[in-house]
Amino acid sequence: MTGPVPRPTRLERRLGVTLPLLQAGMGGVAGPELCGAVSRAGAGGVLGLYKEPPEQVRRLIADTAARTDRPFGINLVPEVLAPDRCRAQLDAALGVLPERAFVTFYGLPAPDLPAAVVRAGLPVVVQVGTTHAAGRALDAGADVVVLQGVEAGGHLLGALPALPLLRAVRRDHPDAVLAVAGGIATGADLARAVAEGADGAMVGTLFAAARESEAHPEFKRRIVAAGASDTVVTTVFDIGWPNRPHRVLRNALTAPGPRRSARFIATATAPGGRRLPVPRYSAVVPSVRTEGRIEDMAMYCGDSCERITATESAADLVERIRADYGRALHETRPERADHAGHVDHVDHEGECHGE
Numbered sequence: 001m002t003g004p005v006p007r008p009t010r011l012e013r014r015l016g017v018t019l020p021l022l023q024a025g026m027g028g029v030a031g032p033e034l035c036g037a038v039s040r041a042g043a044g045g046v047l048g049l050y051k052e053p054p055e056q057v058r059r060l061i062a063d064t065a066a067r068t069d070r071p072f073g074i075n076l077v078p079e080v081l082a083p084d085r086c087r088a089q090l091d092a093a094l095g096v097l098p099e100r101a102f103v104t105f106y107g108l109p110a111p112d113l114p115a116a117v118v119r120a121g122l123p124v125v126v127q128v129g130t131t132h133a134a135g136r137a138l139d140a141g142a143d144v145v146v147l148q149g150v151e152a153g154g155h156l157l158g159a160l161p162a163l164p165l166l167r168a169v170r171r172d173h174p175d176a177v178l179a180v181a182g183g184i185a186t187g188a189d190l191a192r193a194v195a196e197g198a199d200g201a202m203v204g205t206l207f208a209a210a211r212e213s214e215a216h217p218e219f220k221r222r223i224v225a226a227g228a229s230d231t232v233v234t235t236v237f238d239i240g241w242p243n244r245p246h247r248v249l250r251n252a253l254t255a256p257g258p259r260r261s262a263r264f265i266a267t268a269t270a271p272g273g274r275r276l277p278v279p280r281y282s283a284v285v286p287s288v289r290t291e292g293r294i295e296d297m298a299m300y301c302g303d304s305c306e307r308i309t310a311t312e313s314a315a316d317l318v319e320r321i322r323a324d325y326g327r328a329l330h331e332t333r334p335e336r337a338d339h340a341g342h343v344d345h346v347d348h349e350g351e352c353h354g355e
Helices: 011-017 032-042 054-065 083-094 112-119 131-139 161-174 186-196 215-225 305-308 316-330
Strands: 021-023 045-048 071-077 100-108 124-127 144-148 180-183 200-203 232-233 244-247 265-268 275-279 290-292 335-337 341-346 352-354
Touching: 011 144, 011 275, 021 032, 021 232, 021 316, 032 045, 032 112, 045 180, 054 071, 071 083, 083 112, 100 112, 112 180, 131 144, 131 275, 144 200, 144 305, 161 180, 161 186, 161 244, 180 335, 186 200, 186 316, 265 341
Parallel strands: 021 200, 045 071, 071 100, 100 124, 124 144, 144 180, 180 200
Antiparallel strands: 232 244, 265 275, 265 290, 335 341, 341 352
């Protein structure tokens, strides 16, 4: 890549990535192929583990580690599992994760979980949606806190847009390593977040539509075709993940009207070939292993879909963001103060130097 090269952010330095961008660990979507491809491109690929049993956790991590020699993460979702099952997932993961890996949690984990990751010598990333939760995550030992805004697709952890939430948390925690999630699909979006005080961003919807994503082809097609107004925050897809609002693409089930019966509308193939029924209103996404009424399933999608126009490879997506990010920082912030008080100057050769 030629052109401006921004000074690495603290997120890049802490996680070992070469772009301050993390791919969200989307269950049913972020498998080894996507995670490995994002990692090889220099961003932070994240493997979605959702409700996988320990033996499958080990297999998925081994598959991912064989695809990349760069840093990658795993994502755990404590609120959808009993504490002992989540701890079993983590223990299985820590037994096989390479030294270059990191661990992300969607929502606040029980204190023993990040403590175990710290003891293993790996960085901890925690995604939250409120200022209070951000403080708790930092107190629990999070190296990076991801601040999710309501623009994001999927289950929502708070009620504020990403940048106002970032400003509030930055005021309270000026030295924290903070990333934003929600509304990020381009390098210009990333540069804007960094200019507002973020150390990076986490992106889901863009990578859900990537070629290596395990999302069902119809899911990808709908993301590419959608605008922000085609998304809605609802609570209807609550079977398997209750009491959490979520942003999805509109469909027949999100329209006003009485709730229908929760009969089975699809099947998903589990490892080993076992076929699992999917009820109407399930929180499960349609993946490449799903057959049935795909159009009536939960297609999590953020309003950044407005700027997603094609299904592309993860490598192409990351490289375009990298180029546009450097260009946008160069054009909009020729001189800026970083969060540690240093000043970055962009010289006329297009390279960014810290003083």
